[in-house]
Amino acid sequence: MTALENVEHGVIVKLEYTLQIEDEMVESTDEEGPIEFLQGYGEIIPGLEAALYGMQIGQEKDVTVDPEDGYGEYDGEAFEEVPLEIFPEDMDLSLGMPVELYDEDADETVEGFIAEIRTDTVMVDLNHPLAGETLNFHVKVVGLRPATPEELEHGHAHGEDGHDHDE
Ligand code: ZN
Numbered sequence: 277m278t279a280l281e282n283v284e285h286g287v288i289v290k291l292e293y294t295l296q297i298e299d300e301m302v303e304s305t306d307e308e309g310p311i312e313f314l315q316g317y318g319e320i321i322p323g324l325e326a327a328l329y330g331m332q333i334g335q336e337k338d339v340t341v342d343p344e345d346g347y348g349e350y351d352g353e354a355f356e357e358v359p360l361e362i363f364p365e366d367m368d369l370s371l372g373m374p375v376e377l378y379d380e381d382a383d384e385t386v387e388g389f390i391a392e393i394r395t396d397t398v399m400v401d402l403n404h405p406l407a408g409e410t411l412n413f414h415v416k417v418v419g420l421r422p423a424t425p426e427e428l429e430h431g432h433a434h435g436e437d438g439h440d441h442d443e
Contacts, residue, residue, distance in 0.1 A: 284315065285329075287314075287420055288314055288433050289328065291328075291416070291417060293305055297410070297411065302406070315329075321341060321346050332417065339413040339415060343407065343410065349408055357394075357400075358397060360395075369393055371393070
């Protein structure tokens with residue numbers, strides 16, 4: 277056994293990062309601590325994942341990610357008009373509010389946010405809130421460890437408490 281020294285496919289990476297769009301800080305691990313993920317399995321956006329290969333523990337880097345390698349281009353067609361009545365009556369709807377819609381055909385839940393409230397319907401924007409944005413990351417690799425067989429099978433990192441989700 278040798279210690280892991282570089283980010284490579286199939287290892288668990290512990291990462292600190294900040295995300296800025298233009299000059300505005302959008303996300304940071306300063307408060308909640310580093311994220312952990314399985315490198316190479318699409319747990320994080322492709323443009324960031326690709327930039328991490330070969331990085332060493334303690335190494336820092338600035339990474340700029342274009343929309344197509346981040347949260348996608350903004351899609352002006354990606355809106356869904358839904359009846360107002362599908363929301364609970366006591367729900368206080370407001371612009372920008374995140375909502376989850378259930379797509380019966382695909383049997384899956386999609387996330388969006390309220391773009392417009394009309395008389396009987398609500399327009400839900402299904403674009404990711406960061407779609408179309410160029411993302412400026414500053415990253416620091418703070419830990420590496422081998423993935424467990426279960427993590428590789430599931431294709432994602434498990435927390436330090438073990439398997440704590442219900443997939
Ligand atoms: Zn799992």
